[in-house]
């Protein structure tokens with residue numbers, strides 16, 4: 001991802017700020033999480049160690065714990081406030097739990113430590129999603145399961161187009177497409193990748209409501225090339241005008257392309273495994289907690 005790639009500090013700040021209201025407002029994220037969790041029984045696995053990468057407020061913990069009681073769960077997230085929101089009751093099913101505040105592109109976790117890596121709607125926030133995928137592969141034991149959901153390039157195309165018309169700037173992140181993800185999974189050492197995508201459309205009374213909803217869940221533009229100056233009134237007005245062309249049935253749509261995928265960690269190391277960069281940024285580890 002180049003234009004519109006998230007700046008990690010801004011992203012961390014946005015998610016930390018959004019943590020308090022996240023469970024209340026992140027309805028689409030809940031829907032995606034539920035769909036991802038529904039797939040799990042099909043795989044007939046009984047993981048003893050599970051990593052939830054980009055665990056947010058820990059909403060996956062309770063259903064994961066019910067499916068895999070007595071497993072060990074590690075929740076990893078770059079935003080400390082998100083990790084702290086995990087309610088203890090969500091964790092009671094597990095024999096052991098650990099919270100790690102770290103970047104998924106440089107996880108301070110041992111190689112092959114997990115039987116399963118689960119990740120719902122985190123990858124689209126990683127500027128180097130390929131590095132995050134390689135880290136998930138590294139953390140998995142051979143033949144371990146990786147199950148994830150992320151967002152595809154059609155996501156928020158109405159808003160992207162409207163801003164593009166208004167000021168030619170990237171106000172919406174660019175998202176990796178399904179083909180790139182499939183190739184990247186294989187490059188990282190996964191086998192039998194299966195990916196599918198669906199479109200989910202939310203509707204709003206106006207563009208302000210679209211933007212407010214995104215801000216409430218921390219999904220605001222944190223692109224490294226975002227405009228530093230305040231968005232001018234004229235540009236904003238032009239954006240609103242352009243968005244109006246999408247109005248249908250009295251409501252404005254906001255489209256999300258959700259990509260669901262799973263793959264198995266291959267028995268061999270990836271051919272280009274040496275490209276997996278290992279670095280741990282101390283500032284990301286400050287909040288690591290047991």
Ligand SMILES: C[S@@+](CC[C@H](N)C(=O)[O-])C[C@H]1O[C@@H](n2cnc3c(N)ncnc32)[C@H](O)[C@@H]1O
Nearest residue numbers: 015054055056077078079082103104120122125
């Ligand atoms: C949309 S939320 C999803 C949270 C949770 N998985 C859920 O389904 O409710 C995305 C989460 O990914 C985290 N995140 C974003 N980029 C990350 C990164 N590079 N490393 C670790 N976590 C990251 C955010 O802090 C946020 O908590």
